Amino acid sequence: xxxxxxxxxxxxxxxxxxxxxxxxxxxxxxxxxxxxxxxxxxxxxxxxxxxxxxxxxxxxxxxxxxxxxxxxxxxxxxxxxxxxxxxxxxxxxxxxxxxxxxxxxxxxxxxxxxxxxxxxxxxxxxxxxxxxxxxxxxxxxxxxxxxxxxxxxxxxxxxxxxxxxxxxxxxxxxxxxxxxxxxxxxxxxxxxxxxxxxxxxxxxxxxxxxxxxxxxxxxxxxxxxxxxxxxxxxxxxxxxxxxxxxxxxxxxxxxxxxxxxxxxxxxxxxxxxxxxxxxxxxxxxxxxxxxxxxxxxxxxxxxxxxxxxxxxxxxxxxxxxxxxxxxxxxxxxxxxxxxxxxxxxxxxxxxxxxxxxxxxxxxxxxxxxxxxxxxxxxxxxxxxxxxxxxxxxxxxxxxxxxxxxxxxxxxxxxxxxxxxxxxxxxxxxxxxxxxxxxxxxxxxxxxxxxxxxxxxxxxxxxxxxxxxxxxxxxxxxxxxxxxxxxxxxxxxxxxxxxxxxxxxxxxxxxxxxxxxxxxxxxxxxxxxxxxxxxxxxxxxxxxxxxxxxxxxxxxxxxxxxxxxxxxxxxxxxxxxxxxxxxxxxxxxx
RNA sequence: GCGCCUGUAGCUCAUCUGGAUAGAGCAACAGCCUUCUAAGCUGUGGGUAACAGGUUCGAAUCCUGUCAGGCGCGCCA
Numbered sequence: 001x002x003x004x005x006x007x008x009x010x011x012x013x014x015x016x017x018x019x020x021x022x023x024x025x026x027x028x029x030x031x032x033x034x035x036x037x038x039x040x041x042x043x044x045x046x047x048x049x050x051x052x053x054x055x056x057x058x059x060x061x062x063x064x065x066x067x068x069x070x071x072x073x074x075x076x077x078x079x080x081x082x083x084x085x086x087x088x089x090x091x092x093x094x095x096x097x098x099x100x101x102x103x104x105x106x107x108x109x110x111x112x113x114x115x116x117x118x119x120x121x122x123x124x125x126x127x128x129x130x131x132x133x134x135x136x137x138x139x140x141x142x143x144x145x146x147x148x149x150x151x152x153x154x155x156x157x158x159x160x161x162x163x164x165x166x167x168x169x170x171x172x173x174x175x176x177x178x179x180x181x182x183x184x185x186x187x188x189x190x191x192x193x194x195x196x197x198x199x200x201x202x203x204x205x206x207x208x209x210x211x212x213x214x215x216x217x218x219x220x221x222x223x224x225x226x227x228x229x230x231x232x233x234x235x236x237x238x239x240x241x242x243x244x245x246x247x248x249x250x251x252x253x254x255x256x257x258x259x260x261x262x263x264x265x266x267x268x269x270x271x272x273x274x275x276x277x278x279x280x281x282x283x284x285x286x287x288x289x290x291x292x293x294x295x296x297x298x299x300x301x302x303x304x305x306x307x308x309x310x311x312x313x314x315x316x317x318x319x320x321x322x323x324x325x326x327x328x329x330x331x332x333x334x335x336x337x338x339x340x341x342x343x344x345x346x347x348x349x350x351x352x353x354x355x356x357x358x359x360x361x362x363x364x365x366x367x368x369x370x371x372x373x374x375x376x377x378x379x380x381x382x383x384x385x386x387x388x389x390x391x392x393x394x395x396x397x398x399x400x401x402x403x404x405x406x407x408x409x410x411x412x413x414x415x416x417x418x419x420x421x422x423x424x425x426x427x428x429x430x431x432x433x434x435x436x437x438x439x440x441x442x443x444x445x446x447x448x449x450x451x452x453x454x455x456x457x458x459x460x461x462x463x464x465x466x467x468x469x470x471x472x473x474x475x476x477x478x479x480x481x482x483x484x485x486x487x488x489x490x491x492x493x494x495x496x497x498x499x500x501x502x503x504x505x506x507x508x509x510x511x512x513x514x515x516x517x518x519x520x521x522x523x524x525x526x527x528x529x530x531x532x533x534x535x536x537x538x539x540x541x542x543x544x545x546x547x548x549x550x551x552x553x554x555x556x557x558x559x560x561x562x563x564x565x566x567x568x569x570x571x572x573x574x575x576x577x578x579x580x581x582x583x584x585x586x587x588x589x
Numbered sequence: 590g591c592g593c594c595u596g597u598a599g600c601u602c603a604u605c606u607g608g609a610u611a612g613a614g615c616a617a618c619a620g621c622c623u624u625c626u627a628a629g630c631u632g633u634g635g636g637u638a639a640c641a642g643g644u645u646c647g648a649a650u651c652c653u654g655u656c657a658g659g660c661g662c663g664c665c666a
Contacts, residue, residue: 118609342664349666375660464628473628481625548630
C-alpha cells in the first residue's frame with residue numbers, strides 16, 4: 001500500500017498546459033475590461049493633473065469601491081478625502097475640481113452621472129446598458145467566468161492535512177482539509193499551477209508509539225489479562241488500534257509473541273499502512289485528491305536530512321551541547337535556540353520540517369509555498385522559516401495559513417473530545433452523517449482565523465435552515481426553469497438582448513454576477529475561502545429575490561430571452577463558486 | 590509569565606485591508622403559493638461593536654492598556 005505513494009522528486013512539476021487551461025486563458029483575455037478598470041485610468045489622470053496644478057509630490061493610489069447604499073451610485077471613490085489630508089483643504093472642494101476634470105474624459109454613453117456627496121465622496125453611475133453588455137461577457141466566459149491569469153502559471157505548492165498516519169482524521173483535520181483544498185482551487189482559478197501535497201509524517205517517535213500500541217493490542221488477543229498501557233505514556237487508545245491488531249493477527253497468527261524489535265517494526269508498518277489507507281478513504285469521501293504524498297522517510301533515505309545539517313553547519317548555525325545538536329536560532333534573530341538532533345541521535349521534528357521546506361523551496365523551486373496548519377502548530381513556524389531563510393530561501397515565498405479550532409455543538413452543548421479514551425467524533429462520522437457538501441461548507445463558511453462552531457443539529461437539518469441548501473436550491477431552481485422551458489418547447493436562444501434587463505432586481509443580480517471575478521481574486525490575495533461562501537450566499541439571495549419579482553416563462557419573447565440569459569449566467573456563477581468550494585451544484589432537489 | 594487567535598443583535602457570524610444610516614441567517618412576531626421548485630419571498634422588533642484611552646476630516650476596522658475565552662510556549666509532532 002505504502003508503495004503506491006508517489007514519492008516526490010524534482011520531476012513532479014505541472015509545466016504542461018492542458019487544453020482546458022489554454023481555453024481558460026483565451027476566455028480570460030477576451031474579457032474587455034471591468035467597469036472599475038475602465039474608470040481607474042480616468043480617475044488617475046484626473047488626480048495626476050490635479051496634483052500637478054497643486055504642486056503635490058505624492059500622488060495617492062486611487063481606489064474605487066462599491067458603496068453599500070445603492071443611492072450612493074454604482075461605484076465611488078474617496079480619493080478627494082485622501083488628498084485633503086495632505087493638502088489641508090476642504091475635501092468637497094477637491095472633489096468638485098476632480099469631477100470637473102473627469103467630465104471631459106468620460107464617455108457620456110458609459111457614465112451617466114458623476115457627483116460629489118457627503119464628506120467628499122465622488123459617486124459614479126453607469127448607464128444601464130453597460131450591465132447588459134458586461135453580462136454578455138460573463139455568459140460568454142461561462143465556466144471560466146471568475147478565472148484570471150494573475151498567477152502567470154507560477155508554481156505553488158499547497159500543503160494541507162498532513163496528519164500523522166497514527167490514527168483516524170478528526171474534526172480539526174476536516175477543517176484543515178476543506179481550507180487547504182479550497183485554497184488550492186482558488187489559486188488555480190487565479191492562474192497558478194498548483195501542486196496539492198500531503199506531508200506524510202511517518203518517521204518520528206509517534207510512529208513508534210503506534211507500533212507499541214498495536215503490538216500491545218495484538219498481545220491482548222492472545223492473553224486478555226494483559227493491561228493496555230497503564231503507565232506507559234504516548235499510547236493510542238482508540239478502538240481502531242484493535243482493528244489493526246486483528247489485521248496483524250490475520251497475517252501473522254501468533255508468531256509475533258516474542259517482543260522483538262522486528263515484531264514491533266511489523267506492527268508499526270501494518271499500522272502505518274492501515275492508517276494511510278483509512279486517511280486516503282476519508283479524503284476521497286471529502287472529494288479531496290492530493291497530487292503528492294511526500295514521505296518524511298524519503299528525507300532520510302535520500303540524504304536530505306544530512307544535507308541540511310551539513311549546510312547549517314557550514315554556515316555556523318548549529319552547535320553541540322549536552323550531546324545534542326542545537327540550532328542557533330538566536331543568531332537568526334529569534335530568542336531561543338532549539339535542539340534539532342537529540343542526544344539519542346534522533347532528529348526532533350524541527351529538522352525534517354526544515355529539510356522539507358528546503359526541499360520545496362530550493363530543490364523543487366516552487367515559486368510559492370502555502371502551509372495550512374492548525375493553531376497548535378503555530379510555535380514552530382518562525383523557527384522553520386528562519387532556518388530555511390538562512391539556507392538561502394526567500395521567506396516571502398512562504399505563506400502560512402493558520403486556522404483556529406473547531407468546536408462541535410449538539411443541542412446547544414459542546415461535544416467533548418477525549419484523547420484518553422479515543423472516543424472522538426471523527427471526520428468520517430461527519431462525512432457519513434452529513435455528506436461531503438454540508439461538511440465542507442460548514443468548515444468554509446467562517447473565516448479561517450476565527451474559532452468555528454460546528455452545529456451538528458443545524459448540519460443535520462434538511463431544511464431551509466441549512467445554509468448549504470440555500471445555495472444549492474438557487475441552482476436547482478434555475479435548472480428547473482430551464483427544464484420547464486424545454487418541456488414546454490420554448491426555445492432558449494444563444495444570444496439574447498441582455499440590455500433589455502432594467503428591472504432593479506435584474507440589475508442587482510447582474511451586479512452580483514459581475515462582482516464574482518473580484519471575489520475570486522481577493523480570495524487568492526487573502527488565502528481565505530470564506531469570501532466565496534459569503535458571496536454565494538448573497539448571489540443566491542439576490543437570485544431568490546429576482547425569482548420572486550420577475551417571471552420568465554410567459555413574458556414577451558425578447559425579455560424572456562434576456563432573462564434566460566440572466567439566469568443562465570447566475571446558474572453558471574453559482575456553479576463556478578460551488579466548484580471552487582468543492583461542493584456539488586444539483587440540477588434537482 | 591510570554592506568543593498567536595477571538596470578543597459585533599438572544600444565538601451563529603458578515604462588514605469588500607480607515608468611509609456615508611454596522612448587515613445576514615437562526616430564534617420571536619405578522620403576511621405571501623389555482624401561475625417557472627414555499628428548501629423561497631416581504632415586513633416588524635432587536636446594537637454603548639467587551640471596556641478605557643489614543644491616532645484624524647472619519648474607527649467595528651489602526652495603536653496602547655484592561656478584562657474574558659481559545660491555542661501554544663519540550664532533547665513530543
